[in-house]
Amino acid sequence: MKLANTYSAWVVAAVALAAVPFVHSDPYHLHILILILIWSFAYTSWSMMGRFGLTSLGHGGFMGIGAYVTALLWNHLGVSPWLGIPIALACAGALALVVGYPCFRFRITGHYFALVTLALSGIVLQIVTATRDYTGGSLGYTPEVTKGSKLVAMQSSDKIVWYLAALVIWALGLAIWTWVDRSMMRSAMEAISEDEDAAAAAGVNVTAEKLKITVLSALMTALAGALYCQYQMFISPDTVSGIAVSLQMVFAAVVGGLYVALGPTVGAIITILMAEILRISFGTKAVGWDNLIYGVLLVLFIIFLPKGILGSILARLRVGR
Numbered sequence: 001m002k003l004a005n006t007y008s009a010w011v012v013a014a015v016a017l018a019a020v021p022f023v024h025s026d027p028y029h030l031h032i033l034i035l036i037l038i039w040s041f042a043y044t045s046w047s048m049m050g051r052f053g054l055t056s057l058g059h060g061g062f063m064g065i066g067a068y069v070t071a072l073l074w075n076h077l078g079v080s081p082w083l084g085i086p087i088a089l090a091c092a093g094a095l096a097l098v099v100g101y102p103c104f105r106f107r108i109t110g111h112y113f114a115l116v117t118l119a120l121s122g123i124v125l126q127i128v129t130a131t132r133d134y135t136g137g138s139l140g141y142t143p144e145v146t147k148g149s150k151l152v153a154m155q156s157s158d159k160i161v162w163y164l165a166a167l168v169i170w171a172l173g174l175a176i177w178t179w180v181d182r183s184m185m186r187s188a189m190e191a192i193s194e195d196e197d198a199a200a201a202a203g204v205n206v207t208a209e210k211l212k213i214t215v216l217s218a219l220m221t222a223l224a225g226a227l228y229c230q231y232q233m234f235i236s237p238d239t240v241s242g243i244a245v246s247l248q249m250v251f252a253a254v255v256g257g258l259y260v261a262l263g264p265t266v267g268a269i270i271t272i273l274m275a276e277i278l279r280i281s282f283g284t285k286a287v288g289w290d291n292l293i294y295g296v297l298l299v300l301f302i303i304f305l306p307k308g309i310l311g312s313i314l315a316r317l318r319v320g321r
Helices: 002-023 027-050 059-077 081-105 110-130 159-181 184-194 196-201 206-232 243-256 263-286 289-304 308-320
Strands: none
Touching: 002 159, 027 059, 027 159, 027 206, 027 243, 027 263, 059 081, 059 110, 059 206, 059 243, 081 110, 081 206, 110 243, 159 184, 159 206, 184 196, 184 206, 196 206, 243 263, 243 289, 243 308, 263 289, 263 308
């Protein structure tokens, strides 16, 4: 009975969310919702690793690869994003293996692993900036507007189309998070995060399990970057790659609730609305303020609300029962 009620609630929620653009079609509000959904997917991808103690500060690099590889293939080779995105995901997955394998094989963990991934994010940022003849560097990069089929080019000016697409991707992120949460992968990763030696003694392939969750997280992050690029039709190192983007992911996941499926979505609502409020209120004077606020709030949440907003609310509700 409980399972049936839960299923019914999710169906009602899905129908309600799908109906939003047909009930309220204001372009600006839909734009904000689309950004929230895309970034929610990106934050969820980071939480796939973060919840098991794998603190990555390099996910901005994976997001940048997803965005730039897709755009570059389209502009220079005419490769449709429908094919370019899988290629971008393959590149991100390969990079995750190249970086992850030696780290996990030689047990580079904790703050050392965070520093390695931080370097990865910085390297991707520097490559994008240095190859400005191809990527536009710090000035940004724009995928060429198609003169043919918009479907082939994955381009559309219709906010409703992008809202529904973003909604599907967001739901996919929740489905993957839930699948991992209910699979043996979770048990293996929790055992590894507690004691790697004990997990290995119990028969867990520590390196393989860490690589699986890392590659999965990297693929999801790259997909978020590619979709963001196709929607915005403009990318820059500051918006899809680099350390600032990586730290934004950490902030959103921790503040929303790292161990709750919808936690990163709550974090996305906070980050997107905060950035938009600062932009509207202060304009160019507020450039960089969001990162400062993220840093201060992150410290406060880690100290006083480690389970995040949604995680803390759910914990109190359980205690109340």
